[in-house]
Amino acid sequence: MATNRSRRRLWTFGVIATLVVTLLYLTGGVVSGLRGAANLVVTPFSWTINVIARPIGHLLSGAVNYSDVVAQNQRLRYELGQAELKNKENWALQRQLHEMTTQLHVPFVGSLTMVAAQVTTISPTSFAATVDISKGRDDGVLVGMPVVANGGVIGSVISTTPHGATVRLVSDVNSSIGVTFGDGATTLIVSGRGVNNGLSAASVPLTTAISAGTILSTDGLAGGLYPPGLPVARVSQVKLTPGAPTYNVTLQASADLRHLLYVDVILWEPST
Amino acid sequence: MRRALVPVTLVTLIVVGFQLAIFSTLRLEGVVVMLVWLWPLCVGLAGYTSLALSAAIVAGLFFDTHAATPFGLTAGVGLLLAYAASRLGREGVGDLDSAAWWVTPLLGALGGFCAPLLYTFLGFFTLNFGLWRGSLLDSMLVNAVAFFLLARPFTRVARSISGVRERARR
Numbered sequence: 001m002a003t004n005r006s007r008r009r010l011w012t013f014g015v016i017a018t019l020v021v022t023l024l025y026l027t028g029g030v031v032s033g034l035r036g037a038a039n040l041v042v043t044p045f046s047w048t049i050n051v052i053a054r055p056i057g058h059l060l061s062g063a064v065n066y067s068d069v070v071a072q073n074q075r076l077r078y079e080l081g082q083a084e085l086k087n088k089e090n091w092a093l094q095r096q097l098h099e100m101t102t103q104l105h106v107p108f109v110g111s112l113t114m115v116a117a118q119v120t121t122i123s124p125t126s127f128a129a130t131v132d133i134s135k136g137r138d139d140g141v142l143v144g145m146p147v148v149a150n151g152g153v154i155g156s157v158i159s160t161t162p163h164g165a166t167v168r169l170v171s172d173v174n175s176s177i178g179v180t181f182g183d184g185a186t187t188l189i190v191s192g193r194g195v196n197n198g199l200s201a202a203s204v205p206l207t208t209a210i211s212a213g214t215i216l217s218t219d220g221l222a223g224g225l226y227p228p229g230l231p232v233a234r235v236s237q238v239k240l241t242p243g244a245p246t247y248n249v250t251l252q253a254s255a256d257l258r259h260l261l262y263v264d265v266i267l268w269e270p271s272t
Numbered sequence: 273m274r275r276a277l278v279p280v281t282l283v284t285l286i287v288v289g290f291q292l293a294i295f296s297t298l299r300l301e302g303v304v305v306m307l308v309w310l311w312p313l314c315v316g317l318a319g320y321t322s323l324a325l326s327a328a329i330v331a332g333l334f335f336d337t338h339a340a341t342p343f344g345l346t347a348g349v350g351l352l353l354a355y356a357a358s359r360l361g362r363e364g365v366g367d368l369d370s371a372a373w374w375v376t377p378l379l380g381a382l383g384g385f386c387a388p389l390l391y392t393f394l395g396f397f398t399l400n401f402g403l404w405r406g407s408l409l410d411s412m413l414v415n416a417v418a419f420f421l422l423a424r425p426f427t428r429v430a431r432s433i434s435g436v437r438e439r440a441r442r
Contacts, residue, residue, distance in 0.1 A: 038334050038337035038338070041334065042338075045285050045288065046290075048289070049286075049294060050294075122297065123339060124304065124339055125296070125304055125306075125341055126299070126407050126410075127388075127392075127411075128340045130340040166340050168340070174402050193405060194407045195299075196301065196303070196410060197407065
């Protein structure tokens with residue numbers, strides 16, 4: 001009797017498990033299905049906690065940071081004015097650049113199609129610098145596509161679901177991007193150093209004319225993951241240790257990675 | 273113990289909710305305080321091995337589904353912490369009543385200090401060799417301090433909800 005019962009239990013468990021796995025597979029992959037299921041379970045808890053905690057947090061941070069908010073607002077007004085002015089000035093230049101790139105068959109800037117997406121989640125751990133965005137495979141977003149926002153490259157897509165994607169930021173320890181600067185003669189690799197530590201570039205030769213303020217842009221070498229000319233980082237400090245064969249360069253990401261709300265996914269795939 | 277599994281799982285889900293809704297955005301020096309490791313550690317310190325292990329699995333796996341890091345790594349670290357803590361808990365080392373007040377926070381701090389290191393070490397087995405390059409030392413220090421402060425109240429909660437059956441017997 002007991003054997004029958006345990007056998008029946010085993011069968012029931014097996015059938016349910018198979019059904020669940022099949023369902024997960026059909027709804028867009030096992031991992032994303034698991035993720036969705038886990039989200040369904042945890043969302044009521046995090047939503048309730050958010051509803052209770054957010055007003056308290058806003059009250060406290062509002063009381064403490066009011067002067068910062070006013071200062072930030074003034075700075076943003078100034079930057080907006082500057083951007084509008086620059087936008088008007090750039091109109092003629094953009095038109096000229098578009099004509100030139102069309103003639104030179106350079107595959108970037110104006111010709112790239114982009115998909116705007118909202119940042120839905122920031123990585124919940126300090127061991128990975130990633131964000132989740134609201135656009136996925138159904139919108140043409142594929143693994144490897146570059147993502148830009150806030151004035152530069154922020155990273156590339158590492159996984160997708162039908163309605164979402166995960167973007168690995170340039171500051172992630174597993175991120176590395178080929179960049180160039182100036183006349184494009186020197187190519188460097190910019191690597192992430194973790195959420196707190198920004199970016200680094202290894203083996204910058206002493207013969208290179210690099211200085212603080214230099215903008216490093218994607219090199220766009222054949223087969224590379226990024227189209228050429230996208231700003232990645234700005235050199236904030238160049239140090240030379242006596243006896244060292246290379247410069248020690250401190251970099252800052254061109255994009256503001258701390259305040260990501262909306263991003264643009266460039267629908268670009270590397271040429272093979 | 274089976275009766276306590278339901279409230280412990282419920283509290284574990286609430287802890288995951290707190291982790292994702294608040295603690296993952298409220299970063300100290302850019303570091304996330306990992307409540308999903310602290311909770312199983314505290315259940316372990318309360319002396320409940322199987323409950324601690326189940327809390328570690330539930331908290332770790334639910335957290336891992338939200339992170340881009342290797343799946344199961346957080347759960348693995350939680351399991352190790354929970355097991356080690358429950359061994360100590362069974363010996364009465366972290367007992368809130370009989371041990372000195374600082375013993376539980378100190379064990380919590382030790383757990384918080386070692387957990388990111390374990391995470392990085394286990395990362396090697398998932399072929400993630402770059403985890404140490406992030407904010408490892410910051411993570412160790414921030415989690416040690418946070419676990420020191422939170423270990424005692426968490427252990428008290430763990431003991432009160434895990435002791436459902438004992439109370440029911442009395």
